[in-house]
Amino acid sequence: MSHLPNLDHYWLPFTANRQFKSMPRLFKAAKGNYYTTIDDRTLLDGTAGLWCVAAGHGREEIASAVAQQLRTLDYAPAFQNSHPLAFEAAERLAQFMPQGLDRIFFTGSGSESADTALKIALAYHRVTGNPLRNKLIGRERGYHGVNFGGLSVGGIAGNSKSFGNGLAGVDHIRHPLDIARNAFTRGLPQDGGIALANEFEQRITTLHDPATIAALIVEPMQGSAGVVLPPVGYLKRLREICDKYGILLIFDEVITGFGRLGTTFASDYFGVVPDIITCAKALTNGAVPMGAVAVKREIHDAFMSNSPANAIELPHGYTYSGHPVACAAAIATLDIFTNDKLVERSAGLSGHFELAAHSLKGIPYVKDIRNMGLVAGIELEPTPGRPGARAFATYLKCYEMGVLVRYTGDVIAISPPLTIEKHEIDRIFSCIAEALTELAAEGEQGMDPTRYLKNEQLWAAHQQEIHQQQATLEQTA
Ligand SMILES: Cc1ncc(COP(=O)(O)O)c(C=O)c1O
Numbered sequence: 001m002s003h004l005p006n007l008d009h010y011w012l013p014f015t016a017n018r019q020f021k022s023m024p025r026l027f028k029a030a031k032g033n034y035y036t037t038i039d040d041r042t043l044l045d046g047t048a049g050l051w052c053v054a055a056g057h058g059r060e061e062i063a064s065a066v067a068q069q070l071r072t073l074d075y076a077p078a079f080q081n082s083h084p085l086a087f088e089a090a091e092r093l094a095q096f097m098p099q100g101l102d103r104i105f106f107t108g109s110g111s112e113s114a115d116t117a118l119k120i121a122l123a124y125h126r127v128t129g130n131p132l133r134n135k136l137i138g139r140e141r142g143y144h145g146v147n148f149g150g151l152s153v154g155g156i157a158g159n160s161k162s163f164g165n166g167l168a169g170v171d172h173i174r175h176p177l178d179i180a181r182n183a184f185t186r187g188l189p190q191d192g193g194i195a196l197a198n199e200f201e202q203r204i205t206t207l208h209d210p211a212t213i214a215a216l217i218v219e220p221m222q223g224s225a226g227v228v229l230p231p232v233g234y235l236k237r238l239r240e241i242c243d244k245y246g247i248l249l250i251f252d253e254v255i256t257g258f259g260r261l262g263t264t265f266a267s268d269y270f271g272v273v274p275d276i277i278t279c280a281k282a283l284t285n286g287a288v289p290m291g292a293v294a295v296k297r298e299i300h301d302a303f304m305s306n307s308p309a310n311a312i313e314l315p316h317g318y319t320y321s322g323h324p325v326a327c328a329a330a331i332a333t334l335d336i337f338t339n340d341k342l343v344e345r346s347a348g349l350s351g352h353f354e355l356a357a358h359s360l361k362g363i364p365y366v367k368d369i370r371n372m373g374l375v376a377g378i379e380l381e382p383t384p385g386r387p388g389a390r391a392f393a394t395y396l397k398c399y400e401m402g403v404l405v406r407y408t409g410d411v412i413a414i415s416p417p418l419t420i421e422k423h424e425i426d427r428i429f430s431c432i433a434e435a436l437t438e439l440a441a442e443g444e445q446g447m448d449p450t451r452y453l454k455n456e457q458l459w460a461a462h463q464q465e466i467h468q469q470q471a472t473l474e475q476t477a
Pocket of ligand 1 (some may be wrong): 109110111112114143144145146219223224252253254255280281
């Protein structure tokens with residue numbers, strides 16, 4: 001049992017802080033597919049951290065590459081200077097990208113990657129003499145991080161409504177989730193993809209002049225808004241429409257990159273090559289913050305050939321673009337992907353994963369199950385008037401049973417490390433089944449979060465410590 005820190009000062013992101021602090025869920029260690037919490041629970045990681053720890057936790061190869069890099073070159077200025085590892089990391093990453101997307105811009109996160117991609121798209125049209133192409137199209141339920149660009153093209157009102165108007169000149173197309181038609185489909189929905197994609201064309205021709213659209217950005221598989229899969233043919237048709245009107249297509253592959261769907265990128269899965277791909281997360285196995293934007297060579301070259309000599313071609317970048325330590329982590333991670341054949345492993349497990357996920361059909365409250373590669377979304381019947389409450393209670397129950405799941409709205413999202421074993425996959429889904437069955441038996445009582453995660457010993461120690469700190473403060477005042 002470790003001691004509980006003072007919880008007052010840290011403001012947690014995307015978290016109900018008051019609820020969290022009344023019931024802290026703190027991790028102190030991780031190895032392989034398991035976390036250890038500060039109250040010594042072992043948790044099977046059903047979420048690869050936040051979709052990022054694809055190669056499993058505590059990889060020695062990454063730890064030693066990072067440690068060595070910190071001792072050799074901790075930082076090099078990212079503007080007007082650089083260091084060899086940034087070029088090596090870019091070259092290695094380019095080899096993982098679909099053919100042609102071999103020019104790499106480094107960022108510090110998925111959000112920065114999304115905003116960088118949007119800015120590159122806008123600047124590309126300007127540098128090629130089309131400054132009127134300055135509108136951006138996103139999609140309902142899209143998640144492209146939390147910076148203003150990504151937020152504006154994103155389609156989750158809960159994330160944006162507190163923050164003003166966002167970017168001007170943004171529109172959205174419809175999301176492809178259709179539970180009434182496709183509930184419990186295994187893999188991609190078969191129907192409706194072309195008609196849905198055609199709505200994009202209809203929208204830009206009736207509401208906009210297509211010649212004013214700079215880019216369409218979509219996640220090939222929408223992860224954060226509850227695992228929404230594209231119907232067959234949908235992404236290909238979006239590509240055709242973009243080509244017809246000279247619109248750049250951006251795939252946000254922050255979640256789908258690096259083997260999550262059983263191919264290196266979702267672009268490979270769908271056989272659709274966008275103009276720009278964003279990634280982050282599994283790029284460094286979550287060990288060091290890093291994102292990247294891969295751009296078609298022609299787009300990059302247009303900047304190089306159309307900008308005045310010695311001018312900065314793209315006035316954009318971050319202090320930590322191509323950070324030496326992040327590059328060391330990325331190279332070590334990409335080595336693991338190759339050596340451990342993680343993409344193939346993911347593909348090989350996806351059939352078993354699908355069967356395990358769909359075994360939940362018929363369990364109380366399960367309204368839909370969606371799966372692809374090593375991702376599953378289990379949509380629950382919401383509790384009337386309390387959206388998300390049932391999924392939260394399920395999450396807490398699973399936590400108590402030793403399995404970490406993720407919930408978003410009333411969807412339980414599962415995305416384990418690609419190193420997961422079959423028996424561990426079975427355990428994740430049987431734990432969810434057990435949690436839901438218990439919830440159904442317990443009724444209202446089961447929904448009360450204060451029932452969960454009681455740890456009197458930890459709390460007693462915490463309270464004692466806070467009292468001691470206060471006493472010391474009073475003495476010194
Ligand atoms: C598709 C997508 N884009 C962007 C992001 C934002 O990434 P970050 O949290 O690293 O800024 C996420 C995060 O989950 C994501 O899923």
